Amino acid sequence: MSNGDSRRNVVIIGAGIIGCTTAYYLTRHPAFLQSKSTLTLIEASAHGAAQGASGKAGGLVAKWAYPKELVNVSFNEHVKLANEHNGKERWDWxxxxxxxxxxxxxxxxxxxxxxxxxxxxxxxxxxxxxxxxxxxxxxxxxxxxxxxxxxxxxxxxxxxxxxxPEGATAQVHPYLFTTSMLDLAKEKGAEFKSGSVTAIIKSGVKVTGVEYVEAGQSTKTQTLAATDVIVCAGAWSPTLLPGLPIxxxxxxxxxxxxxxxxxxxxxxxxxxxxxxxxxxxxxxxxxxxxxxxxxxxxxxxxxxxxxxxxxxxxxxxxxxxxxxxxxxxxxxxxxxxxxxxxxxxxxSSVGGGPIVGEATKVAKGLFIATGHTCWGISNAPGTAKAMAELVMEGSIRCADLKKLHPSKFL
Ligand SMILES: Cc1cc2nc3c(=O)[nH]c(=O)nc-3n(C[C@H](O)[C@H](O)[C@H](O)COP(=O)(O)OP(=O)(O)OC[C@H]3O[C@@H](n4cnc5c(N)ncnc54)[C@H](O)[C@@H]3O)c2cc1C
Structure with a gap:
């Protein structure tokens, strides 16, 4: 299946490192740019991105991290990102x-x-x-x-x-890396919204949007239409997808x-x-x-x-x-x-993970990228690249992530 030529309205829930890095890779995907698609990243904190683990982690990037499928892509992507965007100055790479x-x-x-x-x-x-x-x-x-x-x-x-060995471990400042990914995604058109998603909306078998409460407006629920929704809500992901073993x-x-x-x-x-x-x-x-x-x-x-x-x-x-x-x-x-x-x-409460892929059993157009345990900083670029390919092309080319597919967890 190729969705590369159709316009997409993508909503990412959660502006931690997984959500922000996914926004970065999506907004740089050629099919996203060609189709003039839109991307909105919505975050529940009143203080912006990276307020959870992604801003408070150590920041180690290691070849010994796991799972290997993600590490193999992620380590090299970290190096590339640092070279391309002056990570040394920008996020203390x-x-x-x-x-x-x-x-x-x-x-x-x-x-x-x-x-x-x-x-x-x-x-x-x-x-x-x-x-x-x-x-x-x-x-x-x-x-x-x-x-x-x-x-x-x-x-x-x-x-x-x-x-x-030398060259097998690196570090980033996690808050600076995450907020840089968001800023770079915004430069390519991503929109940041401050609000808490309360429900994922479906029509038949297909996702159609999310319901959310804007920050500071404690009760009034609003709707955001979407062709694709990516849940990157970290430890809060099960509040949106009950039954998710996180x-x-x-x-x-x-x-x-x-x-x-x-x-x-x-x-x-x-x-x-x-x-x-x-x-x-x-x-x-x-x-x-x-x-x-x-x-x-x-x-x-x-x-x-x-x-x-x-x-x-x-x-x-x-x-x-x-x-x-x-x-x-x-x-x-x-x-x-x-x-x-x-x-x-x-x-993941059942071992393994993270959970990365389309949750077709729940709804078409509903994607999950969460459960990165102690290696979310290291594995964010691989996860994000895979998500961008999956959303825009219908399949993941950069890695074989079958073991991490939502159907193995839900
Ligand atoms: C002490 C510690 C040290 C660590 N050190 C490292 C390290 O050295 N290297 C490494 O690779 N990893 C490390 N990690 C792990 C890493 O921090 C996590 O795996 C990673 O940050 C998870 O990112 P995330 O984006 O999935 O989640 P989070 O950073 O938790 O982001 C999820 C976001 O979703 C938002 N959200 C939740 N629900 C909603 C909703 N309904 N609507 C809108 N927004 C919502 C939350 O507010 C939050 O901002 C460490 C973790 C800890 C705790």
Whole structure:
């Protein structure tokens, strides 16, 4: 089936990284441009795009991410996007070293309070894609800290091992990447609307539009006609498509601004820290080019609020995170905590995922791109390219995504 020559009115629900990057690829698809199609991206937050996980993630882009079908397309697309749009300046793109660090925290050194979240802790599972998982590192040759990794304390280090060869891991600033994708899509005609979609409208077997409530107008429902609707609503996707096996896992993160006099070498560290009074803790720590360091903790079972703007930040969880990461680094301890935040990552409750494709069982013209777990930043370009091909050409050319088809999940 080819839909390349007909005019389309596409509505994307959700301006996270998946929605915004899909808008970017769609508005650059030749058939979209030729047919003078329209695209509206609608977002429930009153504060614009990237207010959820997509603005609050670490930003690692890795060849070890999963599923492979998406990684194979996405990594190269990240490189291309960065080259084409000066990602280095625009969204802090750079290649980065990743290492597994194990050691003791110095509780004398650390700032912040001990404590854990009240609900059960869950791993973000980012190291699952490594051969044999993270524990395989014990079989690898362990060595001392790299010469330029000066921002963790050598005397507290028990082991360090590199997790990926040079060129296999990179990073973006997730908020800047997502909002750049939106801005670039707008340059090609995409329209951004602030509102919350309340229902997907069908006529017979075909999608015809969405019902939404404009931001600030709490009850008045309006209609937006569409030939194609793409659900990119992250952890909120099941509120639009009941039965979709997606759940939200809340995770906290902090951003620490370091002193300009203490340059922080470009490393992402997956840590295992003991001795901070919090048991064994495993924060991920990301040096960023702007002089800040991002750190995130484990996930928990906190319930998903109705709107992304209502996510509750547990200050104890943030303080605990600060305590853990400052216990291994004088540079972090000397810094100031700029941001304490939380967000929900969308996870498939039946395993596998993400879910990417046309949900023909529900309606023709209804597409789903959600459930990217801990790898949505990495896998956004591949997902978006596939969605643009699917919507405009009727099939996906860039990858074989059969395993991710909505029929396997709904
Ligand atoms: C702590 C943490 C660290 C992470 N680190 C990384 C990393 O280093 N690398 C990586 O690849 N991934 C990482 N991730 C995962 C990544 O952040 C997510 O997979 C990704 O952001 C999901 O993007 P999304 O667009 O699907 O969802 P979201 O970012 O949640 O966006 C969904 C949007 O849809 C909107 N929405 C919902 N319902 C409606 C509605 N009815 N109407 C209108 N709009 C609606 C929401 O308001 C929201 O803005 C991390 C996640 C967490 C939590």
């Amino acid at each position: 750079r290649f980065v070293s990743t290492g597994s660090w194990e050691g003791r925290g110095d509780s004398e050194l650390s700032a912040g309070r001990s404590g854990t979240t009240l609900t059960r802790e869950k791993s973000l599972e980012k190291t699952l894609g490594l051969d044999g998982g993270r524990k395989a590192k014990s079989n690898r040759k362990l060595k001392g800290l790299p010469d330029d990794l000066l921002w963790v304390k050598e005397n507290l280090t028990q082991s360090y091992s590199s997790m990926a 759940v939200g896992t809340r995770a906290h993160s902090v951003v620490i601004r370091t002193a300009p006099s203490a340059p922080i070498a470009p490393y992402v560290l997956f840590t295992e820290i003991t001795g901070t009074g919090n048991g064994v803790v495993t924060p991920e720590i990301y040096a960023r080019p702007d002089g800040t360091v991002y750190a995130c903790g484990p996930g928990d079972d906190s319930p998903l609020p109705d709107n992304v703007d209502d996510v509750v930040v547990d200050t104890v969880a943030c303080e605990s995170l600060v305590k853990n990461v400052t216990a291994i680094s004088e540079e972090l301890r000397a810094g100031t905590v700029d941001v304490r935040q939380a967000c929900f990552l969308p996870v």
